[in-house]
Amino acid sequence: MLSECKSKLTEKKEWLARLELVPPKHVRLKFCKVGTLQYISHLDLQRAFNRILVRACIPVWYTQGFNPHIKLVFSTPLSVGSQSVCEYLDIRLSRDISFEEIKRRLNAEMTDEFYILDAYTPENDFSQIAYASYEIRIHTAGASDELADRVKNALTAAPINMIKKGKAGEREIDIVPLIKSVDVAYDGENKEILIKTVLSASSSQYLNPEMLISALKERTEILSGNPTAEYYSIMRTELKKEDMSEFF
Amino acid sequence: MKENISSILKSVSKPGRYSGGEYGQIIKDKESVKARFAFCFPDTYEIGMSNLGMRILYGVLNEEEDVWCERVYNPWIDMQDKMREHNIPLTACESGDPLTSFDMIGFTLQYEMSYTNVLNMLELAHIPLRASERDDSMPIVIGGGPCAYNPEPVADFFDLFNIGEGEEMLPELCRLYIKMKEDGSYTKEAYLHEAARSIVGIYVPSLYEVTYNPDGTVKAYTPKYDDVPKTVQKRIISDMDKAYFPQKVVMPYIETVHDRIMLEVFRGCIRGCRFCQAGIIYRPVREKSAETLNEQAKCLFESTGYDEISLTSLSISDYTQLEKLTTNLLEWTDENMVSLSLPSLRVDSFTKELMDKIATVRSSSLTFAPEAGTQRLRDVINKNVREDDLLRAVSVAFDAGKNAVKLYFMNGLPTETYEDIEGIATLASHVIDAYYRCEGRNRAKKPQVTISVSCFIPKPFTPFQWEAQDTLEELAEKQEYLGSKITDRKIRYTYHDAKVSRIEAVLARGDRRLADALELACREGFKFDAWDECFDYDRWISVFERTGVDPAFYANRAFGLDEVLPWDVIDCGVTKSFLRRERDRAYAESTTPHCREKCSGCGANKLGGKGTCCPNAKVN
Numbered sequence: 058m059l060s061e062c063k064s065k066l067t068e069k070k071e072w073l074a075r076l077e078l079v080p081p082k083h084v085r086l087k088f089c090k091v092g093t094l095q096y097i098s099h100l101d102l103q104r105a106f107n108r109i110l111v112r113a114c115i116p117v118w119y120t121q122g123f124n125p126h127i128k129l130v131f132s133t134p135l136s137v138g139s140q141s142v143c144e145y146l147d148i149r150l151s152r153d154i155s156f157e158e159i160k161r162r163l164n165a166e167m168t169d170e171f172y173i174l175d176a177y178t179p180e181n182d183f184s185q186i187a188y189a190s191y192e193i194r195i196h197t198a199g200a201s202d203e204l205a206d207r208v209k210n211a212l213t214a215a216p217i218n219m220i221k222k223g224k225a226g227e228r229e230i231d232i233v234p235l236i237k238s239v240d241v242a243y244d245g246e247n248k249e250i251l252i253k254t255v256l257s258a259s260s261s262q263y264l265n266p267e268m269l270i271s272a273l274k275e276r277t278e279i280l281s282g283n284p285t286a287e288y289y290s291i292m293r294t295e296l297k298k299e300d301m302s303e304f305f
Numbered sequence: 306m307k308e309n310i311s312s313i314l315k316s317v318s319k320p321g322r323y324s325g326g327e328y329g330q331i332i333k334d335k336e337s338v339k340a341r342f343a344f345c346f347p348d349t350y351e352i353g354m355s356n357l358g359m360r361i362l363y364g365v366l367n368e369e370e371d372v373w374c375e376r377v378y379n380p381w382i383d384m385q386d387k388m389r390e391h392n393i394p395l396t397a398c399e400s401g402d403p404l405t406s407f408d409m410i411g412f413t414l415q416y417e418m419s420y421t422n423v424l425n426m427l428e429l430a431h432i433p434l435r436a437s438e439r440d441d442s443m444p445i446v447i448g449g450g451p452c453a454y455n456p457e458p459v460a461d462f463f464d465l466f467n468i469g470e471g472e473e474m475l476p477e478l479c480r481l482y483i484k485m486k487e488d489g490s491y492t493k494e495a496y497l498h499e500a501a502r503s504i505v506g507i508y509v510p511s512l513y514e515v516t517y518n519p520d521g522t523v524k525a526y527t528p529k530y531d532d533v534p535k536t537v538q539k540r541i542i543s544d545m546d547k548a549y550f551p552q553k554v555v556m557p558y559i560e561t562v563h564d565r566i567m568l569e570v571f572r573g574c575i576r577g578c579r580f581c582q583a584g585i586i587y588r589p590v591r592e593k594s595a596e597t598l599n600e601q602a603k604c605l606f607e608s609t610g611y612d613e614i615s616l617t618s619l620s621i622s623d624y625t626q627l628e629k630l631t632t633n634l635l636e637w638t639d640e641n642m643v644s645l646s647l648p649s650l651r652v653d654s655f656t657k658e659l660m661d662k663i664a665t666v667r668s669s670s671l672t673f674a675p676e677a678g679t680q681r682l683r684d685v686i687n688k689n690v691r692e693d694d695l696l697r698a699v700s701v702a703f704d705a706g707k708n709a710v711k712l713y714f715m716n717g718l719p720t721e722t723y724e725d726i727e728g729i730a731t732l733a734s735h736v737i738d739a740y741y742r743c744e745g746r747n748r749a750k751k752p753q754v755t756i757s758v759s760c761f762i763p764k765p766f767t768p769f770q771w772e773a774q775d776t777l778e779e780l781a782e783k784q785e786y787l788g789s790k791i792t793d794r795k796i797r798y799t800y801h802d803a804k805v806s807r808i809e810a811v812l813a814r815g816d817r818r819l820a821d822a823l824e825l826a827c828r829e830g831f832k833f834d835a836w837d838e839c840f841d842y843d844r845w846i847s848v849f850e851r852t853g854v855d856p857a858f859y860a861n862r863a864f865g866l867d868e869v870l871p872w873d874v875i876d877c878g879v880t881k882s883f884l885r886r887e888r889d890r891a892y893a894e895s896t897t898p899h900c901r902e903k904c905s906g907c908g909a910n911k912l913g914g915k916g917t918c919c920p921n922a923k924v925n
């Protein structure tokens with residue numbers, strides 16, 4: 058049986074010590090979170106990133122307080138049940154290391170459902186995020202061009218009053234003003250309804266794409282049958298600034 | 306497979322329990338492996354993912370190139386409801402395949418109250434509960450873990466049990482399975498017979514006939530074949546430094562109970578507290594060296610990124626190289642923001658120095674277990690802790706600015722009197738007094754002593770295995786009496802539900818005649834009985850009544866000293882005559898020195914093992 062275990066911790070620390078010390082240097086990581094990772098909450102994701110950064114030996118900067126910790130700043134959180142190919146995380150480094158090296162090291166500690174797409178110096182901050190684009194696919198037996206039209210109508214006929222649960226309790230809001238655009242098509246190949254939509258995603262005006270699903274369940278018959286035969290997926294594809302240009 | 310349950314996962318609490326996809330999970334090509342093993346933990350994901358044994362065995366089985374071991378946990382009730390509603394069978398985390406497509410299913414039996422979950426999981430997997438109802442197309446169902454030392458209450462549901470440590474036994478079972486499948490000699494019956502015959506530690510209940518006396522006690526265990534051992538000897542790993550060690554572990558995304566590095570320092574215990582099953586069944590003591598452990602801890606830190614290392618073993622302060630190990634660990638843990646925690650401290654070895662080490666990065670809570678309130682009763686149970694030791698230990702903590710300690714006790718121990726119970730309250734108030742005598746105490750805070758009192762449960766393979774458990778009424782009266790003796794609001798008093806302890810006693814000392822009751826419990830939807838919100842005593846009693854089981858026969862009866870015990874078919878290494886001697890010494894209020902002080906000839910040394918407790922062991 059295998060039992061030999063030889064730690065490389067000393068070598069790793071020596072390598073780190075050779076890197077040039079720098080004042081806290083900001084790095085933005087763009088990552089994807091797809092497949093089974095859609096079921097992992099934002100809080101759990103933060104904890105996972107802490108461990109990944111440590112495993113990858115990234116020279117992260119620790120806060121200097123009584124309880125030092127790694128400073129992580131995420132862009133608009135993704136709710137459980139949604140996937141994304143455009144998540145962002147800002148970290149700070151205490152030593153200099155190339156972006157390629159950061160990406161390579163992190164991806165060695167991640168999976169094919171959760172990995173770094175890019176690492177670079179951020180040129181803006183997360184407050185500039187105004188919208189998020191989503192692709193929602195609904196797998197349903199009755200999928201057709203006709204159903205696609207009805208879905209489109211259901212999502213554009215104002216008002217769509219929905220209960221929004223917030224910190225201050227529940228309140229009813231009309232979600233139509235938060236829907237910047239919505240296109241619905243029937244994808245004959247996959248027998249799915251495909252919704253491409255752009256929703257408000259600023260910190261004060263955030264619309265959870267699940268709301269659209271809830272609205273559809275109220276206004277149409279879709280997703281009311283057997284959940285193993287009818288299902289849907291939500292993919293966040295791009296974040297946008299107020300002028301609709303891509304946020305990165 | 307996974308895609309079409311997405312709607313269901315989106316509708317249940319904590320779907321991360323069921324989705325798999327963790328970093329470190331092992332994926333193999335199911336077409337090219339020769340045996341698929343589903344390792345089942347009969348409780349929630351959060352608890353199962355925290356189990357060190359499962360981490361080890363998952364790793365050890367996957368070391369076999371042609372074996373693929375996957376993980377399975379019991380889905381929480383909301384998920385189970387959905388699964389039943391839509392006829393979705395129980396599946397494994399890695400492949401998402403149903404359990405019926407596996408060759409072997411292994412359950413770890415960590416506590417008796419999880420038995421209903423075992424049956425619940427088989428039912429969810431659409432697998433017949435009883436071994437006799439499963440044909441050759443069904444997976445082999447294997448049990449192991451501490452409760453397998455008395456496997457009899459669940460014997461009818463398992464094809465075979467692993468007695469003892471599984472690191473060698475499980476791969477051997479898989480190799481035998483693959484060999485017999487390949488040479489065409491496999492039938493379930495032939496396989497079970499061959500495993501029982503050729504692999505030490507394998508107990509196949511169907512190969513033993515049990516007969517009973519008119520008074521309901523066991524008469525005899527008779528093997529059905531001459532080449533099957535009369536008693537099954539437990540397996541141990543002899544050299545812990547060379548034992549398989551999982552360098553990589555599956556990293557849970559959702560928060561689990563023990564979400565940290567668990568560094569197994571040694572197996573066994575030198576102490577021999579007379580109520581403690583773990584202290585007997587894991588003998589002999591086998592330590593890992595401080596060098597090995599330091600290296601393993603570093604490797605685990607590198608492969609996990611965890612920020613806490615917990616040194617695990619039954620009584621960590623009995624580790625002979627603790628000073629060296631903690632010093633070596635602190636050389637690198639501090640600068641890497643990793644904290645140390647020691648979960649099992651004995652008061653007689655708790656020092657300022659030790660506390661400083663474990664409190665370097667984060668403070669950790671302090672818990673001690675005097676177990677009994679008076680010296681007399683502590684001598685009976687062989688706790689070998691004196692009041693002075695406790696007061697000294699808490700003073701160390703108080704002087705360092707801590708103000709809260711938690712103390713564990715037990716009610717219902719053999720020979721317990723009301724004086725002993727009052728002693729718990731007295732001891733707690735002495736701890737409060739000690740606080741005010743400490744110069745270094747935190748003067749801004751009041752002391753807080755929590756006393757948590759559980760109920761004594763007679764367990765197989767302990768010197769108290771023959772004892773009767775107190776009745777519910779007696780236990781309730783004792784709990785109430787202790788409450789009346791605690792008047793100081795700085796003392797917080799909590800106690801365990803005696804009803805749970807009674808059912809646990811039945812399941813711990815039961816025999817095969819409990820099978821009908823467990824099956825009925827499963828059919829009536831019993832699950833998660835270790836969870837307060839699910840446990841229902843009256844329903845248990847109803848199930849026992851309808852299946853002709855008298856719970857008092859197993860829980861509240863003093864077993865005869867010459868009676869054949871249901872677990873006599875198992876040999877844990879420690880002899881019955883040793884347990885009997887210890888029982889006599891208990892009644893004589895006489896303590897037994899620990900194994901390093903003097904060998905008391907328990908018998909476990911016959912199993913071998915490097916670095917054992919007593920180099921000059923007595924030979925029985």
